[in-house]
Amino acid sequence: MIKSFTGFIIRHRVTVIIVMVLLSLFFGYQVTRVKLNADFSSYLQQNNPLVEQFNRIGKIFAGKSITMVLVESNDVFSADTLSLLKKLTAVYENVKGVSYVTSLINVLDFKRTGQGLEVGRLLRGGKIPDSPKALKRFRDYVMSNERYVGNLVSKDGKAAIIVLRLSAGASEIKVINKLQRITDKIAPSGDNISFGGMPSLMGAMTTLISENMRILVPIILIIIFLILFVSFRKPGGVLLPLTIVILATVFTMGLITLFGLTIDLITGLMPVILIALGSADGIHFMKRYYEIRKSLEKPNDAIKETMSEMWLPFVITTVTTMVGFSSLVISQFSVIKQFGLVTALGLFFALAVTFTLLPALLSFARNRTPGPGKAAVKNSNPFMERAGELIYKNRILVLIFAMVIIGISVAGIPMIVKDVDWSLCLQKGSKAHKAEMLLRKKFGGSVPIQVLVKGDIDDPVTLKIMRRVARYLNTVPLVSKSRSIADIISEMNYAMNGRYTVPETRDGVANLLFLMEGNSLLEQMVTSDGREALIQGRLATMATRPMVTAVEQINRYLGELPGTFVSFDLRNIPPVKREAFLRIRAQKITDSLQRTLKARNIKIDSSIIEKVVNAAVFRKKMQTGAYSELQGIIAGYLVSDESDIKIVSASGARELAGRIVKKFKKTRGISPEQIASIVKSEIPGTSDEDAAYLSGSLGQLISGTAGNIKVGAAFEGLKKILIPGLEENKDLVRDLKGDLWEMNENLMVINREAYLKISGGAGLEGTREVRIIMNQTGLAPVLNHMEAALAPSQIYSMLLALIVVILLLSLVQRSMVGGLISVIPISLTILVNFAVMGFSGIGLDSFTSMIASIAVGLGIDYAVHFTSRFRMELYSLKDERLALKKTMGTTGVAIIINALTVGLGFTVLLLAGGQHIRRFGGLTALTMFISALFTLTVLPALIIVFKPKYFKKAVKIKGDM
Amino acid sequence: MKKTAAIIIILILTISFSAAAEELTAREILGKIDSVINAPKDRELKAKLILIDRQGNKKEREIVMIQKGEKRMIKFLSPASQRGIAFLNLPGNRIYLYLPAFRRVRRIASDIKNRKFAGTDFTYEDLGNLNYADEYDPVLEETTGEYFVLELKKKEEQKKEYSRLKIWVRRDNFYIKRAEYYDKNNRLRKTVEWKRIKKIGNYWVAGEIEAHDLKNDHRTKIILSEVKFDTGLKDALFTARYLKR
Structure with missing residues (x-):
């Protein structure tokens, strides 16, 4: 046919x-x-729930991938570098496919200025300071702010980054290339500008591969040409x-x-x-x-x-080769x-x-x-025939040798490292690699860590929990810069009211959020319906192992968080039980302080902090001097333009303030109603309406001022136990004081179980339950999952390939033994491949994990050709020794040529840019050589020893010939 | 008295000049626009703001605004979470913000005026009384049957989000019908449309204004529900104290 x-x-x-x-x-x-694709999320299996969530986050928070543009300079705060940053920020904002651009130029900043509040871009009006003095002022402001240092500018002031969020749905490699092009246009010499982050990494790798191909394809063609020329002439x-x-x-x-x-x-x-x-x-x-x-x-x-x-x-x-590849x-x-x-x-x-x-x-x-009939025999390679003879004689020795190899290989397999460092995909010493390392060292890395929060995001309870989680994240090794809308609100609260914490009331939250209305920063953190929010940090690694550790630690922490919290007003709790809650509060404040310190690598014994906090929380009276301070502040307010009732005389104001403070001291607090009645008796003729306005304002002023005084006192206690000089870190002081502020709050948030334990039979009456669901999302858990699935899925695909091949060969040879024997060389080869990986420390990654399946498909070819020829020779020569010699001398040579071509073909990949491709190429080439070697030694030994069915047939038909 | 006289004079001039409108220079037209906008002595209005995002999600706010010369106050009536939030604008670019949850008035940086107001597509400045002639250099591009089409270039010293405007001005009353805002790369970034323009008392006013931010595909509609002119607003209304009420 x-x-x-x-x-x-x-x-x-x-x-x-x-x-x-x-x-x-x-x-x-x-x-x-042909089109290139470097969008990492498209590299993943799309129907996986983690990938689905990852993609969904990208849609609802307008952009899933983050790319960073690194600008290096002797001094970021020079007019030149700032102008460059400004130019780049402006052009990037107009690139289609970029949803948000954040840099030192345009980042939203909240500043507290005397009586004022500034909400605006960090570089006000986008105008670059023109005098050295103004530049220094800008530098000092930025460098004293932890929100920017290590985030948008490095600690040494020599590098700045522009953070770009890419829109979901845009072709990332197109966007990256576009960014690269416009960057080159703005800064043609651009040695100091480089790109980082997963999209850039993928873009660089993909571009590298397509560029590599332009060189590698001709090289491999030449290699094959040479081998063919030498072989056939x-x-x-x-x-x-x-x-x-x-x-x-x-x-x-x-x-x-x-x-x-x-x-x-x-x-x-x-x-x-x-x-x-x-x-x-x-x-x-x-x-x-x-x-x-x-x-x-x-x-x-x-x-x-x-x-x-x-x-x-x-x-x-x-x-069979198709089966090997298809099994992927x-x-x-x-x-x-x-x-x-x-x-x-x-x-x-x-x-x-x-x-x-x-x-x-x-x-x-x-x-x-045609030449004489013997010419065909002449065509057989004598050297290979001798090798066949040798194997025939020493077949048992060959099999023992195979056993030894199995033994050694099995020892090596457990040593295989399951670790993929994606940054290894970049050529060491290349610009992209340097940028990645710099981002890691100076900016906390480029891999986003994300926690998705579901609940009522406008609820102060939710926000307070979110802040707690964000701060926990920063204590996880390699994680830093975790933030959410709760931190932005705290920052605005600090600018507005001087306390770095989430306000206790919904109105407070809503009022602060009003300042950000329509700002794109909000869209990146909360959905427009206020039901979902994102806590985001950075992870300083692209290697799977530390990533897994971080991801798992975060998952454990989130898993232990209760899904429902109970919130209530402490004032409604009877004093007997209040103390138990206050103890919990003191513990929580201690934890917060500890976390704030830990995130900055400051270690202090918890028990020492706890002592200070306990003293502050249970303190009944303010220190002497505090009351006159309070009186002064109230008096100052009363004579200001803002005062709800105009009081002209300073002495009158002091007098009214004095009476209010006296009452406050006596009853350890004061209600607006009490203030109103003092106001009315002190200023006769005051209308009810005016008195209500004034007492409302004064109530807030008093609780705020008294709270600040208490926090100040507690902080003095804390300062004594901290390393000297630490208080010069303004942001640290701000954070610690913000943590301490909790002792002034009436709102208490606590686990449901803990509440029920203390409240006893009273149940949950008078409390509010708040449900919050938190899940880790983003690239890190996706990568984590993928890598966890790598080993099993690679074993499955390899086994699948092996089984299909065994069945196929058994069918063709009409012998199960024959089929099994045929796959032994390749099985041995795979063992050796894993052993080499184990002994040499080559990690199992997406590339190296493909080798086994590919090797099955490829390596089996040699066995097929060998067995096929051997059977043919056996039928015609009726002698296993001669058949073996003939097979070795003919097909054996073809197998060697074949292995050389394919193997050397893969060796070409050693010239590729990325380390991962080089490893893949090298290992696959090695696999080809080893597979050929085993096919020409172990396979004949096995065939001769085990004599599959076709032997008998060959002998049977012997007489017919 | 002086101001009333000025207005009468302006009105007379407007009427007499409109006959020979074609001969007006760009600068003269701009002057007329300003005088129409700034004609009332004071005004008090209530309006609904409708914010519409890319997906078509709508948010509604209700505000009151009182204005007298350069003094202006805007207060939010709804939604409940924003009720009582108020801005006060005083001469010399002094802007104050009142947040009722904290009962405090804070001065806020003046560069806010060039930014979007409370999530709308109008700048803080757009909502106030503009004086185009002070801020822009005009060129008359075209005169159609209904409109003068002017191109306004921002004056060098002015800090603006947009560097160029194109406006369509009604020839009969010098009221702006449409404005297009271009950035410095000459890209159209925003359009504003004045609709339902009618005369209330002596003054022209638009019943609805719609802005469309083309970059973010976000829209804002201002729908006027109440407007009063020349009610003799007292200066005491424009103070921090009153801001809190």
């Missing part, structure tokens, strides 16, 4: 060639339209296999574009791999063709003969799936071209006089 098919092809050879040329032109044109032997692989690659690349698929980080490797693999069929074909040709006159007869002999091994080897569909990475399927498709094309174009082209060969 195959002979008549080949005959058909040869008869219509012109048509076949024309069709192939047309197809090449068509697909070749498609190749020119005939133009046909060189050109025909090359034509096949080139066509197969062009067809596949063209089809990728035609299907609307894109070239990504991994599919980008396909051309090199396909060229290396696709040459195998051609090599085996030509090898056998030249053997047969020697004894036949007409090329067409030789072609038909070769085809009829080789078609089955071709189909089997192609199918089990991967959690959609790009690996695509790579597997696309390469499998490419292999199919290689086979199709081998079956059609190759006979069509070969048929143009001239007739020749």
Whole structure:
């Protein structure tokens, strides 16, 4: 049948060639339209719940990926650098696909200025200070603010970053390239500007791969050319296999574009791999063709003969290799799936071209006089025959040798590191790599850490819990800069009221949020319906292992948080029970202080802090001097423009203030009603309305001032136990005082269980339950999950490939033993591959995990060709020793050529930019060589020892010949 | 008295000049626009603000505004969470903010005037009385049957979010019908449309103003529900003390 098919092809050879040329032109044109894709989230399996959530977050918070532009300079606060930052910020804002730009120029800043409040861009009016003095003022302000240092500008003032949020749905590589282009335009010498963050990393890697291909593809073609030339020394032997692989690659690349698929980080490797693999069929074909040709006159007869002999091994080897690649569909990475399927498709094309174009082209060969029949024997390689002899004699020794290898390999496997450092994908010493390291060192890294909060975000209870969580995150190793809307509100509260904490009332929160209405910062942190919010930090690593540790620690913490909190007004609690709550409060304040200190790497014994806090929380009276301070502040207010009743005389104001403070001191507090009655008796004729307004304002003023005085006193106590000089850190003081402020609050937030324990039989009466759901989201848990799934999924895909191959080979050989024996060389090879990884410390990542499956598909080819030839020789020679020698001398040589071509093809990847690709290339090449070695040693030894079914058949038909 | 006289004179001039409108220079037209806008001695109005985002989600706010010369106060009536929040604008770019939850009045930085007011697509300044002639250099681009089309370039010394405006001014009453705001890269960034322009008493007023921020695809409608002119607002209303009431 195959002979008549080949005959058909040869008869219509012109048509076949024309069709192939047309197809090449068509697909070749498609190749020119190929598109790159570097959007990391699209690399992941899309129906995974974590990925779905990640994508959803990107949509609702307007942008999921964060890219950072790093600007280095001797002094960020020079007019030149600031102008550059300003220019870049402005142009980036107008790039389509960029949803938010944040830099020192435009970041929202809240400033407390005497009686005033400033809400605006950090660089007011966007105007760069023009005098050295003004520049220094700006520098001093920024550098004293922790919100900016290490966040937008490095601590040494020599680097600044512009943070860009990319819109969901935009092609990231397009946006990154656009950003790069406009950056180059603004700063043509741009050595000091580099890009960081996952989108840039992916963009750099993908661009690198497509650039690499431009160099690697010609190199591999040259290598294959040389090997073919050395092996065959005939133009046909060189050109025909090359034509096949080139066509197969062009067809596949063209089809990728035609299907609307894109070239990504991994599919980008396909051309090199396909060229290396696709040459195998051609090599085996030509090898056998030249053997047969020697004894036949007409090329067409030789072609038909070769085809009829080789078609089955071709189909089997192609199918098994396709199985190896297709088994990658089990991967959690959609790009690996695509790579597997696309390469499998490419292999199919290689086979199709081998079956059609190759006979069509070969048929143009001239007739020749056939040599003597023995020429075929001569064609066998004597050296390899001797090797076959040697193996035949020492087959038991060979098997023992195999056992030893298994032993050593098994020892190495547990040593495999499961660690993927994505930044390794960048070439060491490259600009991108340096930028990544700098971002890590000076800006807390570029990987976002995110916690999604579901609940009533406008509720002070929710916000207070959010702040607590954000501060916890900052104590997790490698995590820093965690913030949420609760921190922004605290900051505004500080600017407005002097306390760095979330206000106790809903109105307070709403009033502060009003200041941010319409600001884009808000959209990045809270959904417009106020039901969901994001806490975001930075992670200073791209390596899986520390990432896993951080992600798991955060998940544990979030898991332990109660889903429901109870909030109530402490004033409504009977004094007997109040004390128990106050003890909890003191404990909570201690924890907050401890966290604030820990996030800055300051370690102080909890018990010492607790003592200070307890003293403050349970203190009944303010210190002497505090009351006259309070009186002065009230009097000052009464004579100000803001006072609800105009009081002209300073002495009158002092007198009224004195009476109010006296009452306050006596009853340890004062209500607005009490103030109103004092006001009315002190200023006769005051209307009820005026008195109510004034007492309302004074009530707030008094509680605020008294609170500040108490916090001040407690802070003095804290200062004594802190390292001297620490109080010069203004932000630290602000934070610590903000933590201490909690002791003044009437609102108490507590776990439901803890509340019930204290309240006893009273139940939850008079309290409010607040439900808050928090989940970690973002890239880190996604990567974490993917990497956790890597090892199992890689084992599954490898096993799947092995099983399919065993079944296939058993069927073809009609022998289960034969099938099992055939996969032993490749199984050994995989063991050795893992052992090499274990011993040399090469981590199991998305690239290296593909090797096993690919190796099954590739390495099995050698076994197939070997077994097929051996069976044929056994049938004709009826002697296992001679059959082995002949097989080694012929197909053995082809296998070596094949392994050299494919192996060296993969070796080309050692020249690639990224370390991960180099490792992948090196390991796969090694796998090919080892696999060939085992096929030529262990496989014959096994066949001879175990004698599969076809042995008997060969012996049986011996008499018939 | 002086101001009333000035207004009468302006009105007479407006009527007499409109006959020969084609011969007006750009600068003269701009002067007329300013005098129409600033014609009332004081005003008191109530309005609804409707904020519409990209997805079509709507938020509503209700405000009252009183204005007398350069003094202006805006107070929020609703939603409940914003009730009582108030801004006071005094001459010399002094702006005060009152947050009722804290019962405190704070002065806020003056550069707020060039930024969006309370999540709307109007700047704080847009809501006040503008004096175009002080801030822009006009060029008359076109005169159509209904409108003068002017191009306004921001004066060098002015700090503005937008560097160029194109306005359509009604020829019959010098009331602006439409404005387009361009940034320094000459990109159209915002449009404002004055609708339902009618005469109340002696003054022209738009019943509805709609702004559209093209970059964020965000819209704001101001719907006037009540307006009173020349009621003789007292200066005491424009104080920190009154801001809290």
